[in-house]
Amino acid sequence: MSGEEEENAAELKIGDEFLKAKCLMNCEVSLILEHKFEQLQQMSDDPRNQVSQVFEKSLQYVKRFSRYKNPDAVKQVREILSRYQLTEFELCVLGNLCPETVEEAIAMVPSIKAKGRVHDDEAIDKMLNDLALIKKFE
Amino acid sequence: MFFHIVLERNMQLHPRHFGRNLRENLVAKLMKDVEGTCSGQHGFVVAITGIENIGKGLIRDGTGFVSFPVKYQCVVFRPFKGEILEAVVTMVNKMGFFAEAGPVQIFVSNHLIPDDMEFQSGDMPNYTTSDGSVKIQKDSEVRLKIIGTRVDATEIFCIGTIKDDFLGVINDPASV
Structure with missing residues (x-):
């Protein structure tokens, strides 16, 4: 891969393969991994022996950093963010970090203000408000 | 960032696993082999979530092992510079x-x-x-x-x- 050297998430240079791939927010990963863990639990008494260290660490991590616990809220977050012409990667960074102000959002995801994109501060502000609302009513 | 991507791998299977449970054996071996591994390109493979497609097996000359190309969906964790x-x-x-x-x-x-x-x-x-x-x-x-x-x-x-x-x-x- 020739692009490896200049990889930079702030400019969305993450390689074609990952740019097109489906990104997952921490809360979505949490739902997937917990489901899988439950399945393993039914098959054996001690699922901890079955799973890799990577799995266990990831599960702990996403449980700790999930902004939304309720599966419906998780779905709603994705739906609302997908109205704003974001790439998958930007969508998930916003969903994970839940910035509160426009400046914070731009600092977290500089590419939303990159040239050629349609976002003005007002649109970003509305998006953040929508996100905060879901959290409030979860 | 976590991603949900499709990866492909050639799985070698011993002939003793052939039979009714071939698919299950193949999937079980795949999980054991790739879950928890890490590669520079794709990052850490956290969990396999589904099998897309298992291709036609190819008999290896001399050993009797058969290799199957398996396409599977998985959750990976890949950190990026700037993230x-x-x-x-x-x-x-x-x-x-x-x-x-x-x-x-x-x-x-x-x-x-x-x-x-x-x-x-x-x-x-x-x-x-x-x-x-x-x-x-x-x-x-x-x-x-x-x-x-x-x-x-x-x-x-x-x-x-x-x-x-x-x-x-x-x-x-x-x-x-």
């Missing part, structure tokens, strides 16, 4: 601190910690601002930016910074 994420501090020393975000380790050197934070040694080594209002110690949650990655055969190691706007401690275990 901002949250992590848990695991160790603090005078060189800086280590934090963990899922399977990946991130080191933040003391040059990349804001200048007003001083190292304090003791039972619970930590970095504290002069007025004591902000403290980084083991188990603190921090938001950091990845500025470099080093890819090993079996591990990815990251260098991070908290010296930028909107980065730093988000939750101090001592204050809750």
Whole structure:
């Protein structure tokens, strides 16, 4: 891969393969991994022996950093963010970090203000408000 | 960042596994082989979530083993340079601190910690601002930016910074 050297998430240079791939927010990963863990639990008494260290660490991590616990809220977050012409990667960074102000959002995801994109501060502000609302009513 | 991607792998299977349960055997072996592994290109394979397609097997000359091309969906964790994420501090020393975000380790050197934070040694080594209002110690949650990655055969190691706007401690275990 020739692009490896200049990889930079702030400019969305993450390689074609990952740019097109489906990104997952921490809360979505949490739902997937917990489901899988439950399945393993039914098959054996001690699922901890079955799973890799990577799995266990990831599960702990996403449980700790999930902004939304309720599966419906998780779905709603994705739906609302997908109205704003974001790439998958930007969508998930916003969903994970839940910035509160426009400046914070731009600092977290500089590419939303990159040239050629349609976002003005007002649109970003509305998006953040929508996100905060879901959290409030979860 | 976590991704849901499709990967392909050639699985070699011993003839004793052929029969009614061939598919199950193949899938079980695939999970055992790839879950928990790490590659520089795709990152850490956290969990296999589904099988897309199992191709026609090919008999290997001389051994009797058959290799099947298997396409599978999986959740991977791949850190990127420039990405901002949250992590848990695991160790603090005078060189800086280590934090963990899922399977990946991130080191933040003391040059990349804001200048007003001083190292304090003791039972619970930590970095504290002069007025004591902000403290980084083991188990603190921090938001950091990845500025470099080093890819090993079996591990990815990251260098991070908290010296930028909107980065730093988000939750101090001592204050809750």
